Amino acid sequence: MKLLRFFIRYFPPGIILEYKEGGSIKTKSIDLLDLTLDTDPDELLVEIQQSEPLITESRTEQVRELIHRLQQKQAHNGSFSLHQEVHVHLLPLTNVAFNKSGSKFITGSYDRRCRVWDTTSGQQLLSLEGHTNIVAAVAFNNPYGDKIATGSFDRTCKLWCAQTGSCLHSLRGHSAEIRCLAFNPQSTLVATGSMDASVKLWDVKKGKEVATLKGHSAEILSLCFNSVGSQLVTGSSDQTVVIWDVASESLVHMLVGHTGEISNAQFNWDCSLIVSGSLDKTCKVWEAVSGRCVATLVAHTEEVLDVCFDSTGQLIATASADGTARVFNAATCECMATLEGHKGEILKICFSPQGNTILTASSDKTARLWDVQTGDCLQILTGHTLEIFSCAFNYEGDTIITGSADNTCRIWRCKDEA
Template sequence: MVLFPSHQAATISRHVGPVHCVTYSSGAGQYILTGGQDRKIHLFNSSTTSHIQTYDAHGYEILSLAVSPDNSRFASVGGDKSAFLWDVATAKTLRRFSGHYARINTCGFNHDASILVTGSFDATVRCWDTKSNANKPVMVWDEAKDSITSLTVGDGEVVTGCVDGRLRRYDLRMGQIHVDVIGHPITSVMQTRDGNAILVSSLDETIRLMDKATGGCLMSYKGHRNKEYRISSTFAMVDSYVVSGSEDGTVWAWDILEGKNVVREVAHAGKVVSAVAVNDGRREMVTAGVDGTVLIWRTE
């Protein structure tokens, strides 16, 4: 018996149009943030699914969200070309970071949310100091040849995925860039808890677990559909499983060591499932998709 949150426990229908991103609050993960094509961000209680707050300032679709470790602030990015920093309690924007020349696809905080990292369709990655009043980024990386689709911020490093098929790792302490060639447009990157491997989704319908030290592929996961859309993948149950959405309206989970598919659930009315997040402590998962709904999954 696979201990995995594969039971659809609740459906949230607050957005009008596709939901592009979803994330849990930090720590215990009592709350869920969602962002959509309708330019709205919503905050929900994950236990009761009750709606708590709406954050409304974007003029274009919202594509990525990041929550600070203390849950007091969060960042949102999308079609506006600016990154928004929000106060969770007051629902007011604290800062807007402008400098990208095209939509911003992805964002992430460092360990204390003093730095916000953003990746854009303009092929650059920018680092912003959230504590100073400076309007310019403290760092800009422009090595990519195409759109930055995903990034993850680790201990002293930033990992980015790009449409040019390159996985780039920026070592902030050594000032070095490490590049691994995946060979297909990358849609999602996520580091393991121990930081030794990186989960990479790409448009050849394959998810790869890449060894950070050697650049080699430790395991690959297949079966889902992903040829066109940006679909996120993540880890579940303390890095025991790999989880992903799919373009055919299904949610997949694989055994991380064996690469074997252990869960395949139909969801979101057969529409693209583009975003997925897992809360190990609650044994809970949330998915979002083109159908405009957010599904909460639990173990039965």
């Protein structure tokens, strides 16, 4: 084997090795999920060298520099200030999403249109028109960002060119409204979940249906690929979560135990765990391989409306209609922090890419930033006049977008701590 070059992955932290073996060029990753600002780079370098024969003495300085760059990205970004308010649609928004760099974002709406916006200027770049009913789901094919998928209550999914706004394919086949969608990491497939209780897989390049996944008995409310694209997890109003094998197009496990509809379900980074949130007021953590329930998290007093892992898969965050959010250790399932302060239900929750901050969106018209370790509220983002139903960080963690029922998006930029 011969090492050709390095690539760096900031979130979760890792180093990708490109090497030649025989006549083939291959890649492997060194995951550094426990990397912090306090990690000793020299000690870590020794550990890497001991476990990875491709890292020879001549490459140590390069690896040390990559570790240093990864540590620099772990630093907290500071507070945020309003950069732009964008009046995006005439009717309420349904969803918002960044491209990977955060240079663009897309909005879907009850007005049947999708719009693509420049994050810096707040100017509209594209108007994607063609759906005949509510646009319920939108996504960029990150990390590439050259395509957009939109799912609608008109029962179709459309694939668009992110540069020109031209419609590449209209994907037809569902017999009821599309509620959710996602690209696989390779951007070769897009999955759609529908009120017809099925999931469909579509070939992105050809615009053709690849498979129909049946197993749920009621509408699909959430879906998510794992980080390598080999499996898909879906949550349904039938109170179950299903793990699907993408290659064989088969049901691997049906996860039974919740007594209310599933609000969200996600894989962690290494694909070993799944977290699910439910209107039964609980979250459950499941082993992806066995389908066994590892723990039931019962900290909330009202419905759990959203759940997520941090980028390393080591922490879980939950958001509830009781107005609180919680942070759990994914390995022990112990509650690390309770986030209290919102005056209404929390509709959306996400970690910053660095994993040290949590962002919440609430029906109380505010979004809040929280310290993951202490649970302290770091900042309240105000200005929306109706509930905030969506929020997101960009890949770098220095830009936030909040989407509200007041028909506006607010773009927030990080202020340097200096």
